[in-house]
Every structure is written in C-alpha cells, then in structure tokens.
Amino acid sequence: MPLTRTLGPATVVALQDGEGTFFQPREEAFPQVSAKLWARVDERDPGAVTADGQWLLRFRCFAVRHGDHVTLVDTGIGPAGSLASSWAPVPGRLPDELAAAGIDPADVDTVVLSHLHTDHIGWAVVGTPYFPNAAYLIPRADVEAMGRPELDDRLFTPLEQTGQLRLVEGDVPIAAGVTAIATPGHTPGHQSVLVEYAGERLLVTGDLLVHAVQLVAPETAYLHEMDPELARDSRTKLLKAGITLATPHLSEPFVRA
Numbered sequence: 606m607p608l609t610r611t612l613g614p615a616t617v618v619a620l621q622d623g624e625g626t627f628f629q630p631r632e633e634a635f636p637q638v639s640a641k642l643w644a645r646v647d648e649r650d651p652g653a654v655t656a657d658g659q660w661l662l663r664f665r666c667f668a669v670r671h672g673d674h675v676t677l678v679d680t681g682i683g684p685a686g687s688l689a690s691s692w693a694p695v696p697g698r699l700p701d702e703l704a705a706a707g708i709d710p711a712d713v714d715t716v717v718l719s720h721l722h723t724d725h726i727g728w729a730v731v732g733t734p735y736f737p738n739a740a741y742l743i744p745r746a747d748v749e750a751m752g753r754p755e756l757d758d759r760l761f762t763p764l765e766q767t768g769q770l771r772l773v774e775g776d777v778p779i780a781a782g783v784t785a786i787a788t789p790g791h792t793p794g795h796q797s798v799l800v801e802y803a804g805e806r807l808l809v810t811g812d813l814l815v816h817a818v819q820l821v822a823p824e825t826a827y828l829h830e831m832d833p834e835l836a837r838d839s840r841t842k843l844l845k846a847g848i849t850l851a852t853p854h855l856s857e858p859f860v861r862a
C-alpha cells in the first residue's frame with residue numbers, strides 16, 4: 606500500500622513512479638558539498654546513495670485527497686518513449702500506484718505541475734490528457750522560459766484542445782486548506798503545494814528540495830537550478846521546523862524539516 610499522511614480531513618498519498626541512479630556524479634550535481642557533509646547526509650538518507658557512491662533517486666508524485674476532490678502533484682517520468690526517457694528509468698509505474706491507492710485517473714480534478722522538467726510531466730499527456738477531468742495548473746513563467754516545440758506537441762496543445770490548460774502565477778487556492786504556492790528558483794515558475802489543517806502543515810515540495818543535502822544544509826545549491834540564489838531563498842523560507850515535507854526524489858517520501 607502507498608505511504609500516506611493525514612492532516613485533518615486531507616490525506617496525502619505518495620505514489621512512486623520509478624527509481625534509478627542520476628545521470629551524473631553527485632559531486633558534480635552539488636559542487637559545494639564537502640566529504641564531511643556528504644558523510645552527514647548519508648546518515649540522514651542512507652537509501653539515496655549506492656555502494657559505489659552514486660545518487661540513487663526516486664521519482665514520485667503525490668495525491669492529495671480532500672473530501673470528494675483529488676489533487677495530483679506532478680506526473681512522474683512517464684511511459685516508455687516519454688520526454689524523460691533519454692535519462693530517466695522509464696517506463697514509470699504511476700498507473701499501478703494510482704490503482705493501489707484506489708484512485709482512477711478520472712477522479713483527479715486538479716493536476717499541479719511543479720515545473721516543466723521532464724521527470725515531472727511524464728504522465729500528464731499520453732497522446733491525450735491522462736487525467737481527463739482535471740484542470741492542469743502549469744506555471745506561466747516556466748512556459749515562457751522553457752517552452753519548446755516538443756512541449757507544444759506533447760503537453761500544451763492537447764491540453765488546450767480539451768480546455769484543461771490553466772497557466773498560473775503566484776499562489777493559487779485549490780481547495781480548503783490546499784494551496785499551490787510560488788517557490789521560484791529551480792525554475793522561474795516553480796510551485797509547491799501547501800496542505801494546512803488545524804495548525805499542521807505539509808509541503809509537497811517539488812524540486813524545491815531534490816536531495817537530503819538540502820535538508821541538512823538548505824543553502825546548498827544544485828547544479829540544475831536555473832537561479833540558485835532564488836531557489837535557496839525559497840527553500841530556506843519554507844523549511845521551518847515542524848513542517849512535514851513530501852518530496853519527489855528523497856528515499857523516504859515524507860520527512861520532517
């Protein structure tokens with residue numbers, strides 16, 4: 606059964622689409638990290654490193670169930686032949702994970718794409734929108750900065766044709782206690798999803814946080830952040846004690862800041 610966290614009336618469900626090693630050495634992906642810091646990080650998240658020192662990452666999406674509503678945050682690496690297939694371990698298994706959680710794709714009414722990197726958009730459109738009844742919230746700033754013809758054909762045009770595309774900016778309320786919030790830096794329009802009930806807070810981070818090194822040392826820059834300083838500011842602002850983080854790439858889906 607998928608791992609879950611409950612906050613008041615909301616349940617957050619972790620859905621793992623895949624798992625594999627990163628395409629470059631982690632010392633290159635996080636160039637500022639000392640050997641001493643790596644040792645601390647490996648104690649914090651021992652499942653994120655292989656015996657030969659490679660970064661072993663998960664590719665995860667999260668469903669937020671609240672009343673009759675289902676919000677899906679990110680759509681993983683996707684099926685064979687997806688845009689992530691050049692570097693990620695496709696095919697992903699999100700359809701099986703959704704079924705195990707008792708979620709039919711038709712039940713999803715909102716899809717939030719944290720950003721437009723290919724390991725987050727894999728199942729969004731598979732020929733046609735994979736979630737036929739969902740509004741897709743996509744950050745406008747990412748479309749402007751990262752748009753390219755493959756994305757037109759394989760993401761934007763199919764969603765436009767069915768009237769499911771919503772380009773968003775800033776903070777967007779989704780349901781009572783569930784809000785998409787702007788966390789720019791990894792990409793210009795990057796967004797995370799905050800779930801808040803009765804004083805409890807859970808943040809579905811997206812790539813605001815990609816590795817436990819950014820939990821142990823939140824100022825740590827990641828090579829693939831488009832604006833590392835802005836990413837650091839977004840991260841340090843949100844990683845406050847007491848918040849639960851739901852992360853796509855760490856070895857455990859739920860961690861405490």
Ligand SMILES: [Zn+2]
Pocket residue numbers: 722724725812853854
């Ligand atoms: Zn990612």
